[in-house]
Amino acid sequence: MASTIDIETQDGTVRGTRERGVGRWRSIPYAAPPVGELRLRAPQPVTPWSGVLDTTRFRNAAMQNKATARIGLRTVQPVSEDALTINVTAPLRPATAPRPVMVFIHGGAYIFGTSAMGLYGGRQLALRGDLIVVSMNYRLGAFGYGDFSRYSTAERPFDSNCGLRDQVAALEWVQRNIAAFGGDPDNVTIFGESAGAAAVVTLMATPAAKDLFHAAIAESSPADWAHGPAAADEFAAQCIELLGATEQTAAETLANCDPEQLRRAGAKAIRFAMTDRPGYMPAVPTVDGNYLPTTPIEAMAAGTAHRVPLIIGTNRDEATLFSRRNKPSEQLPTCPDRIDRYFDGSDPDIKARVLAAYSGYPAPGTAINLGGDATFLRPTLAACDAHSAYAPTYNYRYDYAPKLLQRMGFGATHASEMLAVFGVVDTPLGRALTAGGSRRGLRLVTEQVQAQWISFARHGRPLPSWPQYTTQTRRTLVFDTPTRVAHDLDRARRVAWRDVTGPHEVAGISDGFSDEVEKAI
Numbered sequence: 001m002a003s004t005i006d007i008e009t010q011d012g013t014v015r016g017t018r019e020r021g022v023g024r025w026r027s028i029p030y031a032a033p034p035v036g037e038l039r040l041r042a043p044q045p046v047t048p049w050s051g052v053l054d055t056t057r058f059r060n061a062a063m064q065n066k067a068t069a070r071i072g073l074r075t076v077q078p079v080s081e082d083a084l085t086i087n088v089t090a091p092l093r094p095a096t097a098p099r100p101v102m103v104f105i106h107g108g109a110y111i112f113g114t115s116a117m118g119l120y121g122g123r124q125l126a127l128r129g130d131l132i133v134v135s136m137n138y139r140l141g142a143f144g145y146g147d148f149s150r151y152s153t154a155e156r157p158f159d160s161n162c163g164l165r166d167q168v169a170a171l172e173w174v175q176r177n178i179a180a181f182g183g184d185p186d187n188v189t190i191f192g193e194s195a196g197a198a199a200v201v202t203l204m205a206t207p208a209a210k211d212l213f214h215a216a217i218a219e220s221s222p223a224d225w226a227h228g229p230a231a232a233d234e235f236a237a238q239c240i241e242l243l244g245a246t247e248q249t250a251a252e253t254l255a256n257c258d259p260e261q262l263r264r265a266g267a268k269a270i271r272f273a274m275t276d277r278p279g280y281m282p283a284v285p286t287v288d289g290n291y292l293p294t295t296p297i298e299a300m301a302a303g304t305a306h307r308v309p310l311i312i313g314t315n316r317d318e319a320t321l322f323s324r325r326n327k328p329s330e331q332l333p334t335c336p337d338r339i340d341r342y343f344d345g346s347d348p349d350i351k352a353r354v355l356a357a358y359s360g361y362p363a364p365g366t367a368i369n370l371g372g373d374a375t376f377l378r379p380t381l382a383a384c385d386a387h388s389a390y391a392p393t394y395n396y397r398y399d400y401a402p403k404l405l406q407r408m409g410f411g412a413t414h415a416s417e418m419l420a421v422f423g424v425v426d427t428p429l430g431r432a433l434t435a436g437g438s439r440r441g442l443r444l445v446t447e448q449v450q451a452q453w454i455s456f457a458r459h460g461r462p463l464p465s466w467p468q469y470t471t472q473t474r475r476t477l478v479f480d481t482p483t484r485v486a487h488d489l490d491r492a493r494r495v496a497w498r499d500v501t502g503p504h505e506v507a508g509i510s511d512g513f514s515d516e517v518e519k520a521i
Helices: 124-131 141-145 162-181 195-204 229-242 250-256 259-276 297-302 334-344 348-356 362-385 403-408 418-419 427-434 439-459 491-497 513-520
Strands: 004-008 012-019 023-027 052-056 084-093 097-105 132-136 183-193 215-219 310-315 395-398 475-478 484-487
Touching: 004 162, 004 229, 012 403, 023 124, 023 162, 052 250, 052 418, 084 124, 084 162, 097 162, 097 475, 124 132, 124 195, 132 162, 141 162, 141 259, 141 427, 162 183, 162 195, 183 195, 183 418, 183 439, 195 215, 195 310, 215 439, 229 259, 259 418, 297 362, 310 362, 310 439, 334 362, 334 439, 362 395, 362 491, 403 427, 418 427, 418 439, 427 439, 439 475
Parallel strands: 012 052, 097 132, 097 183, 183 215, 215 310, 310 395, 395 475
Antiparallel strands: 004 012, 012 023, 023 084, 084 132, 475 484
């Protein structure tokens, strides 16, 4: 059995395990359980404990469909509102100075996911980079991204942006406690993938997050995932209707309903919205004028976002992962019907210009590429253009795909860069993915990606081989075998998307929603 290791935090002693060169502490509470009177409220401080808290195993995932909380072939993590926890992986070898810290924010469309995924453990990254890897849970779906503040009463108030506030609270925990694990609170890099990458750019626009991190990495970020109060109110109203409540009974219902009821209501409202408007996610941060004053891209363009160095990029074949399934979180505009609905209300000339940039459209492959670019590339390039005027910005595209992913038709699909970021090549997953060859290629790309991420986390800049992105040069580092620097990569697509606004900038979700609710109820 692995030996244990105790660390004294400001809230109490936590007991972790020594595992193959690293210490691991799992499910450390960073905020009070958001249950009872704290449901749908901003996170509150942990009540300090006496004695030693066992953090040798994971506890709960945030509320979500139980099927999405799978962390192994036969293992499903329990789901609960009581899930505001953080994990730490730290090298055990002696250090001559405090170690850089990388804080990972998991993806999952803001409606599913857990920091307990084996991929996110961070052992290989921590050992290679001699740094500390932290990951967190945060509230999801209606619990984290439903803005029910309009239903507040004097007896039962509700807060906006609970999931975003959770992420800030986790970063505050890092500032208070990471030194006890050997980390440097003055050198923290946040990184995330997909919705986690959207969270990264949103934190860059969140005043409360100022000085809590010093560099940021956004992998495949739907960087415009934020909406205004009107759209937030509409999503909240849909949840209330699905709960069978009224304006007058909403506060009592939200406070006292079974958590699974609230989860289901939020999931149905999300499904209806995404089916009606491909590419739209209603459970996103709310630009409330207070906690989140403006959208991330608007903040970057105005220079009011935190001016930290930023790595941001996409994968070559983002949307292939979503094109074969029909889950609510996967309703991207990847076929002609969804693409037509994506452009509903847009200038016909803009739509024609975008379609013309995809040779062979409406062939399935080109439609899938268009959907991936609409969701990930379009807002990523907007963020690059905006942030690069104020802070060092580095753009990448991840093109490498093991032969197995190529044969399956996925290519360098969404999330595949995490195989390199977290270094899975010598794990059972890595061996399975490279069973048909490509082990050497995956190892080479892993070394390249990790070298850049580690340099960025240590020094606030990648290696010299990666030039900054500016609107004059538009240089992109393409990770592949070989890795190369490209100038104005896919210029025709960039120009085609330049004036296109995403679905989150459109008010209202669906005039036909009430009819759908009646069918569902």
